[in-house]
Amino acid sequence: MLKVTPERIYHLEFHPTTEKKLIFASDKVGNLGILNASDDSESPDISSYKLHARTISAFFIPPAAPESLISGSYDSTIRRLDLNSGKSVELFVHPEEDAISSVNALDDESRVLLYSTLDGEIGRYDTRDKKAAVTWTCSEKKIGGCHVLPSNRNFIATASLDRTVKIWDLRKMAEPVGSHDSRLSVSAAMWSSTGKLATTSYDDTVKIYNPTVLLGKGAGKLEPEHIIKHNNQTGRWVTILRAVWQENPEDGVQKLVIANMNRAIDVFGDGGEQLAQLADPDKVSAVPAVARAHPSRSWIAGGTGSGKIVLYV
Secondary structure (H helix, E strand, C coil): CEECCCCCEEEEEECCCCCCCEEEEEECCCEEEEEECCCCCCCCEEEEEECCCCCEEEEECCCCCCCEEEEEECCCEEEEEECCCCCEEEEEECCCCCCEEEEEECCCCCCEEEEEECCCEEEEEECCCCCCCEEEECCCCCEEEEEECCCCCCEEEEEECCCEEEEEECCECCCCCEEEECCCCEEEEEECCCCCEEEEECCCEEEEECHHHHCCCCCEECCCCEEEECCCCCCCCCCCCCCEECCCCCCCCCEEEEEECCCEEEEEECCCCEEEEEECCCCCCCCCCEEEECCCCCCEEEECCCCEEEEEC
């Protein structure tokens, strides 16, 4: 395990390149750390940037511009980092200083951004025209996760403290296309490349939905195809667990990765079956709470509360 950020890791991603194992991690005080895990030298190749004043809650690397990174933060801003120059520019500031909880792109060039806030708002902002964001109140409580359907960016999913997962059509936001109520709060809702939806909830479940029949047909009830029992009780000092799909698996097998409170990382298939559990009790001394798979390769990493990264290849 290598320490990559000074404080607790909140978000983690692999760079999509397959030439190097580049892992990006953000922490609770606004730092971004980059680990080149392909470097075998005695001194680890780690770069660090102070991007935001508060927690970097989410970031992504645009596929059309892999030399950049777009981040959202609890400091109410969205920024773009040029990975070549190390320079960061501000793209958006929330006018009410609401904390940004997620950020997505609605076009290939990442010029139109979709964000969510801890005050239950969804916003669409075009970075080219500098007009005010178009916003919708989608929950009376915080939205902890919002994700865009990769195959049709008109559809998004939200996960909320109000105990719901909802699917929305950005062309008609008066009511959700579909929704499902959980016993406790829903912390994440993530689409797969094939259109499956996975949610993570404090009711100790990971649920997998196949909502294709609802899209474009108006409001409907969303029911899970599979329910996976999973301990999601992170407590105060561990970052909230989120089940995240591998974006484009080279072996064609759809996979979800999520940390296990027993200091491991679980891998599940889209049918709810467990494919693997990655663990190394002698080396991993903390929960790798923020778990991600490389977009295509069979590389999986996890980030801990002390800013350390564990990598399985």
